[in-house]
Amino acid sequence: MTLHPKVIDLTLDRMWRLLDALGNPQDALPPVIHVAGTNGKGSTLAMIRAGIEGAGQTAHVYTSPHLARFNERIRVAGDLIGDDALSALLDECEAANGGRPITFFEITTCAALLAFARTPADYCLLEVGLGGRLDATNVVARPRLTAITPVSPDHQQYLGDTLPLIAGEKAGILKPGVPCIVGRQQDAALDVIEAAAARLAAPLLVRGQHWHTDIQHGRLVFQDETGLLDLPLPNLPGPHQIDNAGAALAALRCLRIAPAAFEAAVTRAEWPARMQRLRRGPLPDAAPRAELWLDGGHNPAAGDALAATLAGMPRRPTRLVCGMLNTKDVAGYLRPLAAHADSLTAISIPDEANTLPAEATADAARGAGLRADIADSALDAVRAIAAADPEARILICGSLYLAGNVLRDNG
Known part of the structure; x- marks a missing residue:
């Protein structure tokens, strides 16, 4: 396989070319939840997945990076992809790519999308690798839902050296008319996200405006316009997980998933190497x-x-x-x-x-x-x-x- 000379090169041209050669699997996915952000996106996505599965439904999941094994990045209808299936998908993507330059993340993202398009599931959860606007995951024309977790300075060499520039890259996952859950943000980041949403007529559900989370009497209390949820504290440790849980619960509410999802989201999430x-x-x-x-x-x-x-x-x-x-x-x-x-x-x-x-x-x-x-x-x-x-x-x-x-x- 001929990899691109740059390990990271934010552009979608190579993705569109290879996806087209593969029959555009990104257009045949179950309803997609696309999550961007600097911190908390993995934990938030893990809680959304736990909620979906707790309600008796299934989800494909694509995350990065992996920790111990590459297979961790791709869950097909809840199960880690097997070695043989992964190898066959990568061979298929390599053949379709025809030796043209492509990054490691791009070809593995194509392999994941191919796996997800071929296996039934109720939802497909995609975590942005880097940024958002030009990330290899940003190829779904109309996701069911997007989410932006807290934005802060990181990867400035690729995303820009100011918070508004970085927030603009994250807001690149917004799509016309598609709701977006927005976690805790600094004002400079929220202003950019709100402006992008206004241009696209993308409804926002913003922490502190449309939904709220708090700890009361050792319990997690979540409230939005639908009502109040009184739940156990998240099993993922740390006070920051209260806000991540809030974003996950707001997403599950928006998806209208069965009430069994809510407690499962905060008590069954698995996300290694986060405390x-x-x-x-x-x-x-x-x-x-x-x-x-x-x-x-x-x-x-x-x-x-x-x-x-x-x-x-x-x-x-x-x-x-x-x-x-x-x-x-x-x-x-x-x-x-x-x-x-x-x-x-x-x-x-x-x-x-x-x-x-x-x-x-x-x-x-x-x-x-x-x-x-x-x-x-x-x-x-x-x-x-x-x-x-x-x-x-x-x-x-x-x-x-x-x-x-x-x-x-x-x-």
Whole structure:
């Protein structure tokens, strides 16, 4: 297969060409829910999926990136795609592409759409890979629903260096007349989204205007014009999941899915490496008295969300094990975490060309006011922390690539 020289090249020309050669599977999908945003889109999509399945219906799901196995990106009517089926689809897409340049994400997106078009399901959930307007997933002419989770600075080299520019790229998934669920936004982002929706006559359902979420008496309370829902707190930990749950519930209401969907959405969602507790495997075995967590957030907004999550947990000495990419705002990510952590052990991300060297991560941590040292691996870091502080809370964080490596190594 001839891949495009650029790993990321935001344009839809190659997608349209290959989809046309494949018979335009994007036009034969079940009702599509298309989700964009900087933070929270994966968790929101996971809750929508849990709600759909809790109501006894099925959904195709396309997400990225994967953590341990590529198959995680493609769920066909609820089940992870099998190796043989995936291989056959990719061979078919490669043959249709005829050796012309195409990116890895583009050809795998085409393979997913082909799988979804050929298998019955009630819904099809598509997560934007990067941006929105020119993302490879943005090829469905009329989705049933779109959603935009919180927008914040990230991937500025591709999406623009101001919040309005980034929001404009995310708003590129809006379609004429198609409703859009809008999560918590800064005013500069919301202004852009509202202007784009007005041009397209796309109805918006905006957090704080059309729907509201709150915690009352240890319960999640959601309210919109249809009425009030009194539900358990989300099983995905962290206060930011309250808003993500609200967006998912607003989407399920808009889809008019059976009431059984609502509690299922907040209690059955699965989304690894988002404040995931690690209880079994070599890492927990290396620190049997510690509390071990894994999180893949990697930008300043994720740092804020993680800090708020730690602030809401019972007090316990907290030690970070952190590895990041050299394309990320490391200082911006670590700054909010410094007040809630007692130390940081920096590592490089194994087998990742764009890893930030551990020394640079440690320097950034010291700049944020954290005591920092270096280890060769996550396992070495956990062992050293456990030897010095056996009952610590250990949080491995900083990158989805690191999280995937940890999950693979931990079994």
